[in-house]
Amino acid sequence: MENQCIYCGIASDLSKSDIIPDALTNAKIINPNVCRIEHNNKFSDLFEGEVIRKLALITNGLDIKSSKSKTYASYSTQINIDGTEYSTKISSETELFRNKKMRSVGGKFLFGPIEEIKKIKVANDKNITQIDVNQIEIEKKVNIDLSVFFSESMYRMMAKIAFEWYCLQNDISGKVEAFEPIIQFITNGIGDDIVKIVGNEELYSTLKVTTNFGSHTLLSYVAKDNSVNILVSLFGIAIYNIKICDSVIDKCRNNVIFQELSLDAKRVQFKFDTFEHFKHDFHNKFTEVELGNGVKAKIPKDMTDVSIQYQFFYGTNFTLFQVDLQCANKPNEKIINLIIKNMEDTLQSSAVTLRGLKRFVKENFNSFDEEIKLNPKGTNKKAVFMFYLLFIVGQSNGAIKDLSDLNKELKDKFSGETIGISDEVICKLNDEIFSTADYSDIILKGAKTIDSWNYE
Ligand SMILES: [Zn+2]
Known part of the structure; x- marks a missing residue:
């Protein structure tokens, strides 16, 4: 059968959709079954653009840049130079001292390269002060807008990522009726409780030790009520739970899927149909060795197999996915503090x-x-x-x-x-x-x- 759009079922003008917007990752993943105008291009204006703009500070700090743009995303910042506050937008700190003029908050002062300032008509020896930028302390302040993590735009983008990813992993190449609620939410913002934020701190910290700094992680699991869910960790800062559909459907056999997309564009992945088969595969990766005195230990058959740590993470946290994610769809104090802490860690670390x-x-x-x-x-x-x-x-x-x-x-x-x-x-x-x-x-x-x- 001819391939169709997974949102609307039309078979003409299909395009390759970046599952995660290009400006938010260095590792491209693509779903080829999305119609060009209605369900690919339009999503940029509907919700992706806003999220991308509001996450500029983070993508900039993690050296992630859209392939369509020459520069890294710019963000607003306040700079204190010699006791005066300036407000500006920058994409790198070195810009501050290169041909850039900044007006101070309140408009009284202008800061810039001395040759440029001297060209200004009213400038004279009395109203210009020369500062050596190599000798003074410069304080930079950035306001972080946390509301983006709880915004409708973010929730719809998360639903879109989860849906397109799950379809890709299950070779879905047409419209499936069981996905109507999530499609409605992505395309029109209609529907509640499809996307929630995970509040369980333990999950954040175990994911942090398992995956690389700044990575995106996506995984699917089947909940106790038989619904199919995806967890998406955005840079390790916020983890979202997205409900794909109410029950496992015949067309989608793979429901134990894991993928990490790292800053250096590397990806690790495993995929199984059921948790039973996943467990079976995991056990088979180990062999028992005799340590003497009747003590036995299990060691990996292949020491170079990197997927073991990821399977271990999935296996040991499976029950947590099912019963203890501590999800919320509105911000609460605990989740806000968690996100602030994760943001600070991200901005102060370096891969x-x-x-x-x-x-x-x-x-x-x-x-x-x-x-x-x-x-x-x-x-x-x-x-x-x-x-x-x-x-x-x-x-x-x-x-x-x-x-x-x-x-x-x-x-x-x-x-x-x-x-x-x-x-x-x-x-x-x-x-x-x-x-x-x-x-x-x-x-x-x-x-x-x-x-x-x-x-x-
Ligand atoms: Zn479509």
């Missing part, structure tokens, strides 16, 4: 990716012949950390040849792959950099090296 490193080099080095001067009073922890990475690459004199070498080096220096950038860590890194006389040359060398690295 070392090639994309992120290359972006940092590009934004901070106009050309490779100007000297880099670091500000010892710099308060941008992430920038200090990134400069430190350039520093150790430069210092290695070519011994660090690629990202995996760099990761090995970091694993020795820090523990774990996700590095929390605390004040204490930053202090140490700064000390190490500033106690080296020619740090500027070393950092430049590191920047050039990273600029020459190629994507896999």
Whole structure:
């Protein structure tokens, strides 16, 4: 039979829908059975655009950029320079000091490159103050709008992601009657209780240790009432439960599905029809060994099988999915605090990716012949950390040849792959950099090296 749109059943002008909007992930997943205008293009204006704009701070911080756009998403921020507040929109901090003019809150002051300011007619020696941006403390404040996580736009986008993903995983290539309620919710916003936010803290923390920093995770499970549900973890910040349909249907055999989409575009996945078959497969991945004195242990047959940790996560949390998600469809204090904490963790952590490193080099080095001067009073922890990475690459004199070498080096220096950038860590890194006389040359060398690295 001819392929049809999974929303409306028409067979003409089908298009490839990005299941997760392109601006929210580096790992593309596509459903090919969505009609172009009505159920692909229109969703951008209906709900996706708003969510994308409101999550700009997060996608920017995680080095996620739409393939349609040249720059990373910009976000609003307040900057305090020498006691004066400025309000502006930026997509990177280096923009602040490059040909950009900012008016202060209240309009009394203008900040910008000295040559530009001098060109202004009313400017004179008395009303211009010159500041060395390498010597002052600059404070950046960003307002976080949490309401987006509980907005109708977000809920409809989550329903769309879950629905298109579940159809893809079950090879659905036409309209299915049992999906009418979720289709109504996605296309018209009609219907209640289809999308809820998960409030169980334990699930957030076990997912965090299982998956990579900044990943999206999607999984499906069948609830006690036989309804089919999807959990979508958005960057690990908020987890949504989406009800796909009231009962398992014949056309959709796969109901134990898991997929992680990470920041470096890697994906891990497993798929089974029933939980019984899933368990059976998992048990078969282990073999029993004799440890002596009658003590036995189970060890993986294939030590390199990365899916084991994900199956372990699914298996041990299956009952939690069914009975203890602690869902809410309206914000409550507990969930709000959980999301705030997850946002802070996300914005203060750093995944070392090639994309992120290359972006940092590009934004901070106009050309490779100007000297880099670091500000010892710099308060941008992430920038200090990134400069430190350039520093150790430069210092290695070519011994660090690629990202995996760099990761090995970091694993020795820090523990774990996700590095929390605390004040204490930053202090140490700064000390190490500033106690080296020619740090500027070393950092430049590191920047050039990273600029020459190629994507896999
Ligand atoms: Zn359609």
